[in-house]
Amino acid sequence: MKKKKLLVICGPTATGKTSLAVSLAKKFDAELISADSRQVYKDMDIVTGKDLSGKEIIEKLRLSVRHSDHEYSLVPYMFHDVPLWMCDVVSPNEDFSVSHYQGLAGAIISDIQNNRKFPIVVGGTGLYIRSILTPFETASVAPDEHLRKDLAQVSLEELQNKLLEVDSETFKNLNESDRKNPRRLIRKIEICLSQKKLLKNDMKTDFDLLLIGLTTSLGKIYKQIDARVDARIKSGALDEVKKMQTLYGFDIPSMTGLGYKEWREYFVKKSDQSVISECTQRWKYDEHAYARRQMTWFRREKDIHWFDIEDPQYEKNIDSLVSKWYTEEKNSVIASSA
RNA sequence: GCUGGGAUGGCGGAGUGGUCAAACGUAUCAGACUGUAAAUCUGACGCCCUAACGGGCUACCUAGGUUCGAAUCCUAGUCCCAGCA
Numbered sequence: 001m002k003k004k005k006l007l008v009i010c011g012p013t014a015t016g017k018t019s020l021a022v023s024l025a026k027k028f029d030a031e032l033i034s035a036d037s038r039q040v041y042k043d044m045d046i047v048t049g050k051d052l053s054g055k056e057i058i059e060k061l062r063l064s065v066r067h068s069d070h071e072y073s074l075v076p077y078m079f080h081d082v083p084l085w086m087c088d089v090v091s092p093n094e095d096f097s098v099s100h101y102q103g104l105a106g107a108i109i110s111d112i113q114n115n116r117k118f119p120i121v122v123g124g125t126g127l128y129i130r131s132i133l134t135p136f137e138t139a140s141v142a143p144d145e146h147l148r149k150d151l152a153q154v155s156l157e158e159l160q161n162k163l164l165e166v167d168s169e170t171f172k173n174l175n176e177s178d179r180k181n182p183r184r185l186i187r188k189i190e191i192c193l194s195q196k197k198l199l200k201n202d203m204k205t206d207f208d209l210l211l212i213g214l215t216t217s218l219g220k221i222y223k224q225i226d227a228r229v230d231a232r233i234k235s236g237a238l239d240e241v242k243k244m245q246t247l248y249g250f251d252i253p254s255m256t257g258l259g260y261k262e263w264r265e266y267f268v269k270k271s272d273q274s275v276i277s278e279c280t281q282r283w284k285y286d287e288h289a290y291a292r293r294q295m296t297w298f299r300r301e302k303d304i305h306w307f308d309i310e311d312p313q314y315e316k317n318i319d320s321l322v323s324k325w326y327t328e329e330k331n332s333v334i335a336s337s338a
Numbered sequence: 339g340c341u342g343g344g345a346u347g348g349c350g351g352a353g354u355g356g357u358c359a360a361a362c363g364u365a366u367c368a369g370a371c372u373g374u375a376a377a378u379c380u381g382a383c384g385c386c387c388u389a390a391c392g393g394g395c396u397a398c399c400u401a402g403g404u405u406c407g408a409a410u411c412c413u414a415g416u417c418c419c420a421g422c423a
Contacts, residue, residue, distance in 0.1 A: 013376080038376055048376080068373090097373035127375050136372045143373060177370045177380035184371075184378070191373095218367090258376045285365070290376055296369060 003208035003330050004113040007322065009122040010035070010129055010301075011214035012294040013287065014224035015309050018051075020214065020318065021122035022080045027319075028326055031076065031083040031112050033105055035123025035132070038257045040096055042088040046232055046240045047259035050087060058083055063111055067103035068142060074104060092244060092254040099139040102131035126297035133205060141194045151186045159185040167192040208330040212318060213304040218292065220310065225287045232259065233280060242267060258286050 007030070009021050025032050034040075038048040045052065056078040063074045072090075076083035085108050090096050105121070109132065112119040121132060131139065151159065163171045163185050170188050171179070178184045215221075241263045248255060250264045262282040266275045298304060305321060307314040 036376085037374090095373090098375075099373040102373090125375065127372070130372070134372090139373055141373070175370060175380085178378095179380095181371085181379035183374075187373075253374045253377075256374075256377060261376090286376080288365090292367080293369095293371095293375085297371080297375090300370095 003206060005118040005326070006109065006113075006132075006207040006209050007118065007120045007325075008035075008129060008133075008209065008211045009120060009214065010124065010126070010211065010298055010304065012221055012291040012298070013124050014221055014228055014291070015214040015216060017122050017124065017214055020212075020315070021120050022082050023315075024318075024322060025082040025120055026080075028322070029117045030120045031085065031116065031118075032079065033108055033119055033121045034084060034086040035101075035105070035121050035125050035128045036086075037096075037101075037125040037128060038254070039087045039123075040089045040101070041092045041254045042090065044092060044240070044244065044254065044257070044260075046235055046237045048257065049228070049232065052077055052079065052084075052087065063108060065104050065107040067100055072100075072104055074108060093248050093252055096254075098127050098131050099142075101128045102135050102139050105132055106135065124294050126294065126301070130301075133207075133209070135205065138191055141191050144190050144194070147190055147193065148186060151182075151189065156180060156182055156185075159189070163189050163192070208325075209303070210322065210325045211301070211304040212321070213298055213306045214309055214314075215295070215298075215306055216309045218288075218295075221291050222284075222288050225291065226284050229259075229280065229284050229287065238263070238276075258290060259283055262286060 007024070009017050009024075011017055021032050024030065036048070038044060039050050041048075044050070058076050058078055061076055061083060065072050065074060074085065074089060076085045077087060078084075086101075086105055089104065090100075105128070109119045109121070121129060123129065151162075154162070159182055160171065160179060166189055170192060174184070174188070237259060241260055244255065244260060245263070245267050250261065250268070255261065262279045266279050269275075307318055311317075
């Protein structure tokens with residue numbers, strides 16, 4: 001049995017992943033799947049850098065996918081002459097998480113692989129990419145809103161004790177950092193309390209995989225980020241924030257994204273000019289930190305072929321790598337699942 | 339020119355005789371991570387040695403001084419800010 005091809009383009013923000021993906025998709029007649037935890041939200045366009053002017057939909061590719069009691073009707077945009085999936089899939093106030101991504105993007109990928117050419121996953125959300133490559137079982141344990149609400153009031157120490165009581169093994173396996181992370185502790189408790197029977201191992205996928213990472217020095221990334229933030233503000237980012245704020249407020253997950261959360265003070269407290277520059281700087285710094293976090297995630301992922309975008313040859317090098325991979329036939333040795 | 343306030347680690351900003359290499363915040367660097375992931379959390383952060391416990395050196399504008407001991411008190415100087423002229 002022939003393995004199915006999947007190309008992944010990842011790396012920190014502001015390194016030109018999308019435009020690389022577009023040119024590769026054109027060349028190899030592929031479809032793009034965004035791996036971006038923020039671009040899944042409708043109407044959050046300028047701040048998240050969606051850049052979907054025109055927004056023409058490819059109706060004939062529409063795909064209906066069921067995930068945790070919801071029916072999602074997915075459809076790609078025509079983006080620079082290439083189909084682009086997983087943008088605008090839910091409203092900002094709708095539930096969305098890795099679990100959704102794993103289900104929806106997974107379905108899109110098989111659909112493309114079975115019926116058309118091949119998919120290119122492109123984005124900077126490491127966990128989402130991970131969920132495609134090795135889907136995980138605990139993703140099926142849905143949040144328990146009651147429990148979360150209760151535990152939100154509880155002190156760190158109490159959370160630790162609670163988890164210790166519910167499942168001491170799990171607690172002992174946690175590292176120092178996670179033991180001090182309330183959100184993680186709550187989720188662990190949630191999983192342990194759920195009656196769901198879980199498989200021990202992650203499910204395995206068996207793609208003919210090529211991972212490409214784009215990067216460069218942090219200093220250069222910071223410069224890129226700063227310029228991009230300024231540009232987004234010029235194109236009306238603030239109006240978008242204001243609109244979202246009026247519609248949803250600042251207290252929903254989608255509003256914790258970079259470029260939104262920083263404006264809370266400006267829109268809620270005092271809206272004078274001096275605050276604008278403070279918030280803008282804050283936004284830039286937060287993006288810097290985000291790029292760093294992305295790097296620490298991706299550094300740990302094995303099998304990524306890294307390219308420095310400062311290298312004048314990088315596009316050429318990627319091109320030949322992909323061409324070689326694309327024409328190469330790889331047979332699956334063990335077809336495994338679950 | 340006079341009067342008052344101030345000068346602290348990359349930045350902001352505590353500290354007013356010992357427990358201060360100096361709270362806290364922030365930037366920066368590194369790390370974690372499996373239904374909030376652009377989220378959440380952890381560590382480092384004057385220099386040097388040590389695997390670590392720890393130790394050494396240099397530091398709170400500058401120069402002197404008081405004191406067993408000073409970022410903290412005194413004197414002079416430099417610069418900054420505010421009020422007066």
